[in-house]
Amino acid sequence: MDTRPRTAAVRSRLVAGFGDGAMVARTAVAAGLSWWIATALLHSDSASLAPAGAILGAHATPFATARKSLQRAAGIGVGFLLGVAAAASLGVNAVTVLLATLIGLYAGRLLRLGPQMHQVALTAVLVMGTAAHFGYGATRLEDNVVGVLIGTLVGLLLPAPGFTRRAGEELARLTRQIADLLTQVSDQLAAGDWTAYSGQWVSRARELSKRLESVRKAVRDAEDAIRLRPRAGSARPRINRLAEATQCLDHVGHQVRGITRGLYNLTFREGRPPDLRRDQHDSRLPPEPASAPPGLDRVLADLAALLGQLADVHTTENPPDTHLLQRLRPLLGAAEAAFLRTALDQSPDYADWKVLCTAGILEDARKIIHELDPDIGPHRGAFHA
Structure with a gap:
């Protein structure tokens, strides 16, 4: 009796439930490496953003990783500028947060950031919600860029998932x-x-x-x-x-x-x-x-x-x-x-x-x-x- 179709079906269900082994390995490596870079080399105060960016960037195909990484970095960059500009010019209140969110969502759609279109508004609101707007925004941008770049690099260097x-x-x-x-x-x-x-x-x-x-x-x-x-x-x-x-x-x-x-x-x-x-x-x-x-x-x-x-x-x-x-x-x-x-x-x-x-x-x-x-x-x- 040929058990290959049944074995293939079981393996496919396991992959669907737990993820491809190569995918899991490269995501874990990217998260650990990005944390080390953020803490040991950059001495970041919010180092957890780096592995978060790595996980989001690495858990996809290499091409999708690169595309998602660029979209995420662009969204964070534009959101950082939007949050700093809104806080410096109009202050932080309910109206400016509402306007920054509207502008950020529109900008994400205008820039065609796909699933990362919310990053502009999200980053702008997070930047506006801290006392040191510029410092937090710069740190968030730095750590996320580190994470997505490490996720992309690891995704390309490790063996391709099946x-x-x-x-x-x-x-x-x-x-x-x-x-x-x-x-x-x-x-x-x-x-x-x-x-x-x-x-x-x-x-x-x-x-x-x-x-x-x-x-x-x-x-x-x-x-x-x-x-x-x-x-x-x-x-x-x-x-x-x-x-x-x-x-x-x-x-x-x-x-x-x-x-x-x-x-x-x-x-x-x-x-x-x-x-x-x-x-x-x-x-x-x-x-x-x-x-x-x-x-x-x-x-x-x-x-x-x-x-x-x-x-x-x-x-x-x-x-x-x-x-x-x-x-x-x-x-x-x-x-x-x-x-x-x-x-x-x-x-x-x-x-x-x-x-x-x-x-x-x-x-x-x-x-x-x-x-x-x-x-x-x-x-x-x-x-x-």
Whole structure:
């Protein structure tokens, strides 16, 4: 029994809960080093600001660390000037604090500081709240700059965290979950008791589509992790494959949602079917569930088998080998043959809403087959080096 998928899932959950080991190590080193510099070398009176800046700066990818560090330093610098100017010219009272906060928040947005946009207003208020405005502001700026610079430097020097591995595991998990949904739909279609489950399928498909955003973020983190790093180009081909595979799974997810929604429409669970307005009150149209397209269970089972084969590829560093492509081609052929048999069984009378609904379901199935084709599909970069 192959325990690799289960091991990868457990490791990914641990990483999500406790953090990547390299990430934790470099954050701790950056915090300790910045404290030592602030106390032993700079003799700072507020040395705790240095490790605080290091923690905020180092707990991200190296590229994001550098970007966040620059944004944080810029926010503190502008906030320092704003707080000193407000305290020196207008004094410190409720009105000046309110105005400094408004100006600081606007300046943070104007400077496009992203998640650090609040630093301008926060620093200005902290500077205004101390008796020695200039001294505290200068110390805060100095210690934070030390912290973010040390966080950036340590992040670049220590080994890169396993963002690429994590992205592959996230993508593989979601691929298996979509395959499991298709298998469930296929089994219940074959059993003939599918109508009671159609609403659950729609909800499940929507939920899986939402989870794709976490996969996209993991791939973006993997891309950020190799920026600004020497000799990081060797990871680029795998990250490109993961990015293309994520795009492919996005399209597949939309089409799975279309299939489940089409099956749900066939059950009349929302009243009349999606027909023309003039036919909505036609008494000859009985509100009875329609049957699923014959053979659709076989099509979905073949598509689930395809996705199951692809899931394991995302957790390996090497590109898909010829053996995988050889396994995919017969599965594609089987899915295509099952699709054609199902499609040819339908009536050509496209004025009937049931035929249109069925045609939509089959068109989504045909698109999935095309998306997963490693030879002529639109996502060949997900399958080849």
